[in-house]
Amino acid sequence: MDLNxxxxxxxxxxxxxxxxxxxxxxxxxxxxPIEANFAANGRISGPLQKLVALLLQFSTFNWLLS
Incomplete structure (x- = not known):
C-alpha cells in the first residue's frame, strides 16, 4: 500500500x-432530554417523537456516509 x-x-x-x-x-x-420533555408534557404523539429523534440523527448519518 502506498501512502495515499x-x-x-x-x-x-x-x-x-x-x-x-x-x-x-x-x-x-x-x-x-427532548424525549423526556415530550413525554412529560404529552403534547406530541409517539410517531412524531420518533421522527424528531430520526431527524436529529440525520447529521450523524451524513458523517458516517462521508
Whole structure:
C-alpha cells in the first residue's frame, strides 16, 4: 500500500469513529432530554417523537456516509 491509500483509510476510520461518537453524544445529551420533555408534557404523539429523534440523527448519518 502506498501512502495515499493509508491516509485515505485512516481518514475513513476517523470519520466513521467521529460519526459513532457523534451519534452517542446526540442520543445522550440532546435526544433523551427532548424525549423526556415530550413525554412529560404529552403534547406530541409517539410517531412524531420518533421522527424528531430520526431527524436529529440525520447529521450523524451524513458523517458516517462521508
Amino acid at each position: 491509500s493509508i491516509l485515505l483509510t485512516a481518514a475513513g476510520a476517523i470519520g466513521g469513529g467521529t460519526a459513532v461518537i457523534h451519534g452517542i453524544l446526540m442520543k445522550r445529551l440532546i435526544i433523551r
